[in-house]
Amino acid sequence: xxxxxxxxxxxxxxxxxxxxxxxxxxxxxxxxxxxxxxxxxxxxxxxxxxxxxxxxxxxxxxxxxxxxxxxxxxxxxxxxxxxxxxxxxxxxxxxxxxxxxxxxxxxxxxxxxxxxxxxxxxxxxxxxxxxxxxxxxxxxxxxxxxxxxxxxxxxxxxxxxxxxxxxxxxxxxxxxxxxxxxxxxxxxxxxxxxxxxxxxxxxxxxxxxxxxxxxxxxxxxxxxxxxxxxxxxxxxxxxxxxxxxxxxxxxxxxxxxxxxxxxxxxxxxxxxxxxxxxxxxxxxxxxxxxxxxxxxxxxxxxxxxxxxxxxxxxxxxxxxxxxxxxxxxxxxxxxxxxxxxxxxxxxxxxxxxxxxxxxxxxxxxxxxxxxxxxxxxxxxxxxxxxxxxxxxxxxxxxxxxxxxxxxxxxxxxxx
Amino acid sequence: xxxxxxxxxxxxxxxxxxxxxxxxxxxxxxxxxxxxxxxxxxxxxxxxxxxxxxxxxxxxxxxxxxxxxxxxxxxxxxxxxxxxxxxxxxxxxxxxxxxxxxxxxxxxxxxxxxxxxxxxxxxxxxxxxxxxxxxxxxxxxxxxxxxxxxxxxxxxxxxxxxxxxxxxxxxxxxxxxxxxxxxxxxxxxxxxxxxxxxxxxxxxxxxxxxxxxxxxxxxxxxxxxxxxxxxxxxxxxxxxxxxxxxxxxxxxxxxxxxxxxxxxxxxxxxxxxxxxxxxxxxxxxxxxxxxxxxxxxxxxxxxxxxxxxxxxxxxxxxxxxxxxxxxxxxxxxxxxxxxxxxxxxxxxxxxxxxxxxxxxxxxxxxxxxxxxxxxxxxxxxxxxxxxxxxxxxxxxxxxxxxxxxxxxxxxxxxx
Numbered sequence: 085x086x087x088x089x090x091x092x093x094x095x096x097x098x099x100x101x102x103x104x105x106x107x108x109x110x111x112x113x114x115x116x117x118x119x120x121x122x123x124x125x126x127x128x129x130x131x132x133x134x135x136x137x138x139x140x141x142x143x144x145x146x147x148x149x150x151x152x153x154x155x156x157x158x159x160x161x162x163x164x165x166x167x168x169x170x171x172x173x174x175x176x177x178x179x180x181x182x183x184x185x186x187x188x189x190x191x192x193x194x195x196x197x198x199x200x201x202x203x204x205x206x207x208x209x210x211x212x213x214x215x216x217x218x219x220x221x222x223x224x225x226x227x228x229x230x231x232x233x234x235x236x237x238x239x240x241x242x243x244x245x246x247x248x249x250x251x252x253x254x255x256x257x258x259x260x261x262x263x264x265x266x267x268x269x270x271x272x273x274x275x276x277x278x279x280x281x282x283x284x285x286x287x288x289x290x291x292x293x294x295x296x297x298x299x300x301x302x303x304x305x306x307x308x309x310x311x312x313x314x315x316x317x318x319x320x321x322x323x324x325x326x327x328x329x330x331x332x333x334x335x336x337x338x339x340x341x342x343x344x345x346x347x348x349x350x351x352x353x354x355x356x357x358x359x360x361x362x363x364x365x366x367x368x369x370x371x372x373x374x375x376x377x378x379x380x381x382x383x384x385x386x387x388x389x390x391x392x393x394x395x396x397x398x399x400x401x402x403x404x405x406x407x408x409x410x411x412x413x414x415x416x417x418x419x420x421x422x423x424x425x426x427x428x429x430x431x432x433x434x435x436x437x438x439x440x441x442x443x444x445x446x447x448x449x450x451x452x453x454x455x456x457x458x459x460x461x462x463x464x465x466x467x468x469x470x471x472x473x474x475x476x477x478x479x480x481x482x483x484x485x486x487x488x489x490x491x492x493x494x495x496x497x498x499x
Numbered sequence: 500x501x502x503x504x505x506x507x508x509x510x511x512x513x514x515x516x517x518x519x520x521x522x523x524x525x526x527x528x529x530x531x532x533x534x535x536x537x538x539x540x541x542x543x544x545x546x547x548x549x550x551x552x553x554x555x556x557x558x559x560x561x562x563x564x565x566x567x568x569x570x571x572x573x574x575x576x577x578x579x580x581x582x583x584x585x586x587x588x589x590x591x592x593x594x595x596x597x598x599x600x601x602x603x604x605x606x607x608x609x610x611x612x613x614x615x616x617x618x619x620x621x622x623x624x625x626x627x628x629x630x631x632x633x634x635x636x637x638x639x640x641x642x643x644x645x646x647x648x649x650x651x652x653x654x655x656x657x658x659x660x661x662x663x664x665x666x667x668x669x670x671x672x673x674x675x676x677x678x679x680x681x682x683x684x685x686x687x688x689x690x691x692x693x694x695x696x697x698x699x700x701x702x703x704x705x706x707x708x709x710x711x712x713x714x715x716x717x718x719x720x721x722x723x724x725x726x727x728x729x730x731x732x733x734x735x736x737x738x739x740x741x742x743x744x745x746x747x748x749x750x751x752x753x754x755x756x757x758x759x760x761x762x763x764x765x766x767x768x769x770x771x772x773x774x775x776x777x778x779x780x781x782x783x784x785x786x787x788x789x790x791x792x793x794x795x796x797x798x799x800x801x802x803x804x805x806x807x808x809x810x811x812x813x814x815x816x817x818x819x820x821x822x823x824x825x826x827x828x829x830x831x832x833x834x835x836x837x838x839x840x841x842x843x844x845x846x847x848x849x850x851x852x853x854x855x856x857x858x859x860x861x862x863x864x865x866x867x868x869x870x871x872x873x874x875x876x877x878x879x880x881x882x883x884x885x886x887x888x889x890x891x892x893x894x895x896x897x898x899x900x901x902x903x904x905x906x907x908x909x910x911x912x913x914x
Binding site: 097107122136367370374390480 | 514519526539796
């Protein structure tokens with residue numbers, strides 16, 4: 085079953101908008117066993133849209149279209165599709181009701197223009213829009229499926245998940261597909277591959293595929309399996325995960341959609357623990373990562389961002405002569421920062437970071453990208469030094485991420 | 500002159516990678532008067548690539564191809580293009596030299612596989628890669644131009660700017676195009692349009708186009724003009740900008756690629772001033788924005804992130820009974836936070852933020868998205884209240900941005 089995604093909109097062609105919809109759809113479809121063969125972005129022009137539809141239906145079985153719906157686009161896609169399939173207009177009562185209700189929820193009355201959303205080609209099946217007013221439209225012609233959706237990401241996403249995918253599953257009798265992703269950190273792709281070589285070889289016999297997906301500071305391992313027997317498929321995948329844990333368990337910090345911040349947040353709640361940060365070169369980014377999680381106020385107390393050396397001394401009690409002796413970017417200073425931060429905020433743990441984010445400020449001994457970090461609890465201060473490159477943004481991001489991994493090690497008493 | 504962008508790579512179709520290259524190229528080309536007619540993403544498959552090339556050359560004059568170069572892709576695109584144009588291999592000495600030098604810079608010797616990068620179709624013109632080893636390739640056939648570039652963004656970007664665009668300019672005798680963008684804040688698109696209506700109407704006579712480009716917390720106004728007489732074009736645009744300043748000057752915080760952080764950084768340096776932040780709901784994000792600018796250590800001293808109320812009291816001297824009386828999210832508390840933060844860090848200015856980022860923690864009186872901010876200097880404490888919605892991430896981002904705008908007003912003594 086091959087799919088083509090067609091995105092409609094001049095804003096994509098002039099680069100005003102990055103097409104994130106297609107990647108999101110590609111991921112969702114791929115996870116569900118539907119292969120995306122091509123992505124085509126065309127202009128707000130009926131002739132161009134029709135050409136794209138003609139070419140797509142010659143190549144693939146399913147054509148998913150986003151964009152060009154709604155009043156500001158003058159419903160270009162809807163009109164073009166109606167003409168393309170030679171249909172008439174009809175009013176869809178469910179859409180009328182949805183539009184009226186949506187406006188009423190905001191204390192408003194839907195205008196005549198708003199109610200035009202309910203006008204759809206009479207041969208299409210309507211896909212309800214749970215996050216907006218423009219409905220999705222499902223067409224079938226000569227065994228090919230065409231679906232038109234709005235371009236607004238969160239409208240399209242909900243429509244794909246709750247409307248389009250279930251229908252595709254039913255129509256195409258898609259097999260059950262199961263994915264489980266292990267999130268690892270602190271180990272490179274090649275070392276990981278070596279450690280699990282024999283295990284990896286054993287996956288094929290069970291019809292399980294393994295993908296290495298590297299991303300910032302981590303490697304994700306995705307196991308995938310598909311077929312008709314849902315219970316057997318899940319059991320096989322879980323069995324294989326149980327087998328790999330003794331080999332690389334210490335590197336696995338989470339599964340699937342977990343992030344390090346959420347995993348650590350849960351861990352802090354479980355331990356009934358609190359945390360504070362003392363940041364120099366990360367300038368608040370570490371605290372920002374921690375507090376980006378809803379509910380983080382249950383464990384995060386606060387931070388001192390000590391960009392200036394005087395602040396390190398005045399607010400974090402780092403002796404001025406310690407800074408003079410070792411430099412602000414040193415294991416000695418970052419250790420005191422962590423220790424005193426923990427005492428100042430009376431938390432279970434404290435993380436401290438001091439480094440040279442760049443692009444300036446490096447020396448021969450401590451070039452740009454030299455960053456020290458420390459995690460303190462009541463019994464130890466664990467330190468770690470990294471040497472990154474010259475990119476300020478990446479240095480800040482990697483340092484915060486690595487410090488969070490260091491926290492995890494201390495919390496779980498890992499080496 | 501119409502262009503089609505073809506991106507090659509399964510990783511885009513399965514959604515592992517978001518195609519940001521095309522949007523970047525679309526922007527660059529559009530700014531330079533070359534229209535992108537279509538973007539097509541195809542799989543790592545020679546037959547599919549050839550089909551895309553055939554269709555593209557029937558539609559457009561210029562075909563820009565990214566991806567599928569380099570050893571991991573087994574140089575799929577290079578081989579396909581050689582066959583497509585019926586060429587032989589040749590070795591390009593400049594590429595050989597570039598590859599050897601690039602490895603030597605890292606103290607390494609280029610392997611035979613690395614040196615294969617210099618093998619190119621003998622009828623193409625090589626575009627040097629200043630950021631990698633895979634060269635770009637420029638083909639011409641029946642008046643159509645085809646350019647193949649690597650998919651790695653920073654290799655492609657430098658190649659487009661320094662190699663492909665200058666060549667296109669020369670070959671196509673592109674007119675001179677001039678853009679100047681005014682960055683405004685604190686005023687909506689419709690109010691802005693009203694204020695400058697007469698001025699906007701006067702642009703057409705000089706061949707100047709105006710585009711409204713709204714983005715997070717701001718509206719950008721882009722003036723564009725093109726033609727052969729570079730001096731006259733620039734003068735006209737500058738003249739028109741001089742005319743619009745009396746109308747909306749107080750909303751303009753910068754030009755072109757400026758960001759609020761860089762503009763404020765320059766302003767702080769000019770005033771020989773320093774700054775600190777006291778943050779509750781933004782959790783360090785404001786400090787992160789300020790310190791994302793290289794050289795910010797010249798004016799940024801530090802922050803107290805007072806997530807817990809006890810930290811507001813202990814570290815920022817906010818009386819506990821003030822919090823009890825007005826709530827931590829109040830004008831009274833945020834004022835004291837700003838005042839005491841400024842004194843604590845002995846800075847010229849201090850910014851304080853306290854609010855309910857959500858999704859939980861709202862009340863009827865102060866729903867999620869209620870955020871207070873204050874900016875203190877030696878003579879005044881300016882406060883501002885905003886009421887955003889329920890999205891935590893957006894609340895944090897908007898609050899930091901709005902607080903920076905408040906700082907700008909205080910620094911420039913604007914109302």
